Amino acid sequence: MKFGVWFCILSVPFNMSKLFALLDCNNFFVSCERVFNPSLRHKPVVVLSNNDGCVIARSNEAKALGVPMGAPFFKCKELLQRHRVAVYSANFPLYGDLSGRVMQTASEFTPELEIYSIDEAFLHLDNMPEPYEYVKSARETIRRHTGMPVSIGVAATKTLAKAANHIAKKHSTDGIFCLQDQETIDRWLRETPVEGIWGIGYNKGDFLKRQGVLTALQLKEMPDAWIKQNLSIGSLKTVWELRGIPCLESQDNAIDKRAITTSRTFAKEVTSLEELSEPIAAYIANASEKLRSQQSVCGYVQVYLTTNRFKRERYYANAAGIDLTPPTAYTPDLIAIAQKLVKSIYKPGYGYKKAGVVLSNLQPQSTVQDFLFEPTYDSSRRQKLMDIMDHWNNRRNTAKVFLAAEGMGQDWYNEAYKSKRFTTRWDELLEINI
């Protein structure tokens, strides 16, 4: 146990100052809808999950109206109607595509981008002298290139960067906050309840409060031995991070209720499709295990590849994803689909440096039990596997894949919110009145 922490210290050379920026898309799903529908700007908008009809994203205007996150649609329908809130069903193909664009644009600002969830990433900015101006230009570039508004928090550790991002969202006018000088850090820690710290959460927070540790500052000042004895080595890392010592590895604290991401940078460039397929399968196995451990299934799977971007002349990055109907957590299926996806974006002749998978549109397993026992489940799945190849080779077949997905008993909201797939379907036109 002790070694873990020692490793953290030793892995930071003395002449090197670590710096992390956490980039987080503002109200991501709503912002995606707004990129293609400017009439939604400055208006209350919510996005619903596909199956169970819960609110999974809210614009600031909708938050101000008191629409609760995660509220079942039928419970807040009246409130939404009364305030003429624009309601959208989740459009994961669109969100996945825009996420990829945001990440690709962000990757131009850092030697190492850690994609943390569908709408969050850490940028490594070690030794950056003037991070404020730098992340400001990153933020503006992302906004301009992709239409996505983002907030960026900068600090010496990921845990503090997460906090800085929170401050940027709540209190800054330009969406950026650098939490760097000790006085500001401590002031913020003093004002932050202990459960508000990334990686602490409700249960540990509850325990800590009962022990009299109420604020993040108090937690930071607790002795290591006490933390180890009463919490966990993971919490000790969090505490060290609060003290400004970077300890978190890329997959630590990776709990996202909406998406599970697994990715890795290869030690050596990978060139063949076979060599890529193997890690992709491993990532899927890893991610789907996480998925099942939280009793969830995913309705969308995405695979991405990038080459070493510092070899400019041979840079290639791409991502492909597909809707899953019914949603699944079944590893063999997900692997098979991911293999087809990686094949669709693989280009020979490149040295690939990184690959990853994203499982999103997560839903509780219980909501799809009925689907699992449908007699059509197997045949529809086989159909889908075959369609995936066509999907990327022939645009017209894309519509067929989505049509099949739509035919699965979701008509009740298709009629109400039918503008939701205007970017990926020929037959769902965006109607504009001038």
Place this chain on the structure above:
Amino acid sequence: MAQVTHIFNVDTTLNREFPLYLSPVPAGFPSAADDYLDRKIDLNEHLIKRPAATFFVKVKGDSMVGAGIYSGDMLIVDRSQDPKNGSMVVAILNGEFTVKRLNKKDGKIFLLAENPNYKPIEIISGMDFEVWGVVLHSIRSF
């Protein structure tokens, strides 16, 4: 007036590649020049500078026929480009998309149609106006 009727995401996975033959290919042993056989012409590479910032849109209307943009054409729009005086732009005007020629004159901004039947639109304060992207290419199928 030209209006945007569809927006498509760029699918860069769909590479139409055409072999570029630099030398005749006789039977027998290959010439050194045939190394170039591996090089393909990639339309994406030619038309799309920044995939992450590039979107396809479809237009409907006749306001831009003078610029060679006809109803049903598909435009390749690059959001990373700086809109300059004279740029063809996808703009947002009072919450709606349009495609026009951007014109800056005497400190004023106009959106110009390229059809005498349509008047220039002057952007005045109070209007909700934004350039969404710069049109780099138009694709028309015959």
